[in-house]
Amino acid sequence: MAHWSSKAQIxxxxxxxxxxxxxxxxxxxxxxxxxxxxxxxxxxxxxxxxLEALHHDLGKPKNEGLLLEYAMALSDINRCLNELDExxxxxxxxxxxxxxxxxxxxxxxxxxxxxxxVPWNYPLLLTIQPLAxxxxxxxxxxxxxxxxxxxxxKLLCNKLHHYLxxxxxxxxxxxxxxxxxxxxxxxxxxxxxGCLSVAKIVMRAASVFCTPITLELGGKR
Numbered sequence: 749m750a751h752w753s754s755k756a757q758i759x760x761x762x763x764x765x766x767x768x769x770x771x772x773x774x775x776x777x778x779x780x781x782x783x784x785x786x787x788x789x790x791x792x793x794x795x796x797x798x799l800e801a802l803h804h805d806l807g808k809p810k811n812e813g814l815l816l817e818y819a820m821a822l823s824d825i826n827r828c829l830n831e832l833d834e835x836x837x838x839x840x841x842x843x844x845x846x847x848x849x850x851x852x853x854x855x856x857x858x859x860x861x862x863x864x865x866v867p868w869n870y871p872l873l874l875t876i877q878p879l880a881x882x883x884x885x886x887x888x889x890x891x892x893x894x895x896x897x898x899x900x901x902k903l904l905c906n907k908l909h910h911y912l913x914x915x916x917x918x919x920x921x922x923x924x925x926x927x928x929x930x931x932x933x934x935x936x937x938x939x940x941x942g943c944l945s946v947a948k949i950v951m952r953a954a955s956v957f958c959t960p961i962t963l964e965l966g967g968k969r
Contacts, residue, residue: 860936
């Protein structure tokens with residue numbers, strides 16, 4: 749089991765991520781690319797440890813973990829790297845008659861600090877997919893792995909900070925108590941994958957600050 753985070757550590761982690769975002773440590777495109785390349789390096793250098801953790805936590809055979817989690821997660825990182833320059837380009841848009849002499853465009857800007865709460869059933873894929881997307885978008889991320897996938901939680905907590913800036917991408921380890929404390933912190937977006945009952949808790953917490961959320965929910969109530 750990974751060392752669980754204290755309340756002070758969680759508060760400090762979120763505050764540090766906000767400070768890193770304000771310092772524009774994740775906003776430049778070259779920084780996003782570097783972080784994505786580091787995330788890819790973590791995947792490549794930790795491949796055997798990842799597959800072993802998936803087998804330990806979920807009993808997944810090596811080929812299943814390789815195909816359904818590792819390869820898909822790596823593919824998402826590569827897609828972000830390949831598409832990043834296109835995604836950040838301003839998109840020209842048509843204007844009304846009133847502004848016919850003006851040029852207008854849509855610029856996609858980072859939101860800020862994103863909290864990602866990961867489920868136990870796909871502990872690698874549902875960590876890397878939203879994390880890579882958030883990095884590509886120029887955000888800082890506070891990551892909360894599932895405590896019910898203990899080997900993967902330990903792997904992420906012990907190794908990921910060697911590849912990604914710990915101030916920009918802190919990890920909160922722990923159970924329900926730590927998740928509750930994390931949800932009390934003000935962030936700019938919450939990404940949660942899990943069941944409906946927990947999603948309601950996440951929504952209530954998000955409503956305090958009107959924080960936008962993304963919910964990916966299973967069919968079980």
